[in-house]
Amino acid sequence: MRTPIIAGNWKMNKNPQETQAFLEAIKGQLPDPAQVESVIAAPAIDLNALVWFSKDSALKVAAENCYFEDEGAYTGETSPKALAEMGVDYVVIGHSERRQYFHETDEDINKKAKAIFRNKMLPIICCGETLETREAGHEVDWVVGQIKAALAGLSAEEVSKLVIAYEPIWAIGTGKTASSDQAQEMCHEIREAVKSLYNEQTAENVRIQYGGSVKPANVQELMAKPDIDGGLVGGASMIPESFLALVNYQK
Numbered sequence: 017m018r019t020p021i022i023a024g025n026w027k028m029n030k031n032p033q034e035t036q037a038f039l040e041a042i043k044g045q046l047p048d049p050a051q052v053e054s055v056i057a058a059p060a061i062d063l064n065a066l067v068w069f070s071k072d073s074a075l076k077v078a079a080e081n082c083y084f085e086d087e088g089a090y091t092g093e094t095s096p097k098a099l100a101e102m103g104v105d106y107v108v109i110g111h112s113e114r115r116q117y118f119h120e121t122d123e124d125i126n127k128k129a130k131a132i133f134r135n136k137m138l139p140i141i142c143c144g145e146t147l148e149t150r151e152a153g154h155e156v157d158w159v160v161g162q163i164k165a166a167l168a169g170l171s172a173e174e175v176s177k178l179v180i181a182y183e184p185i186w187a188i189g190t191g192k193t194a195s196s197d198q199a200q201e202m203c204h205e206i207r208e209a210v211k212s213l214y215n216e217q218t219a220e221n222v223r224i225q226y227g228g229s230v231k232p233a234n235v236q237e238l239m240a241k242p243d244i245d246g247g248l249v250g251g252a253s254m255i256p257e258s259f260l261a262l263v264n265y266q267k
């Protein structure tokens with residue numbers, strides 16, 4: 017059985033004081049991590065506060081990006097080794113915003129996934145198609161291609177533990193959620209792709225999130241789908257009450 021995983025992605029929002037206020041507001045209200053894993057992906061400058069909070073709570077912490085080398089002369093980059101030493105659990109890689117604005121390639125994403133495993137953290141690997149690709153009917157090939165490239169060279173054991181986030185670009189921050197059937201269909205295709213690349217057990221183990229205008233009002237419908245194991249949530253994860261409603265969707 018896969019443990020559901022709901023992750024907030026704050027993107028480039030919240031300073032350390034705002035982070036502290038958010039954490040005060042959610043204290044003691046996260047679900048049992050055996051039922052639902054609660055994660056926040058935050059800007060690097062906020063991670064320290066989140067890691068301290070996580071020591072005493074069910075929260076898991078994600079960085080929103082890292083570099084694929086552990087250290088060196090890479091001004092402005094974030095070291096995966098330092099993130100791991102700090103106590104970060106997950107790193108989000110391949111978000112469409114990083115692919116679009118920072119020209120992150122499939123090859124970079126694959127190198128980052130390896131760096132994350134090398135440092136004993138887990139990647140949340142994002143994938144998703146543009147509206148144009150969907151309208152042309154190529155969305156499955158596109159997304160499966162992204163997944164194959166991201167997973168190249170990873171072992172079945174590693175893939176069993178990582179998280180894939182399917183985020184159709186046309187549903188991000190637009191208020192336009194993919195229907196739960198559309199989300200389920202693609203998450204199913206991704207699981208099938210993992211099965212053909214690895215094996216049935218790996219496909220059964222890998223957790224697949226849907227992201228794109230997830231909110232308290234639609235989280236239950238999405239989570240009821242058999243291949244959707246969680247959500248990667250932008251806008252609706254920023255307010256404590258809303259984040260709590262999402263992670264406590266089973267109550």
Ligand SMILES: O=C[C@H](O)COP(=O)(O)O
Nearest residue numbers: 025188189228229250251
């Ligand atoms: O990583 C999160 C996604 O980009 C979704 O953002 P959103 O929930 O604001 O649509």
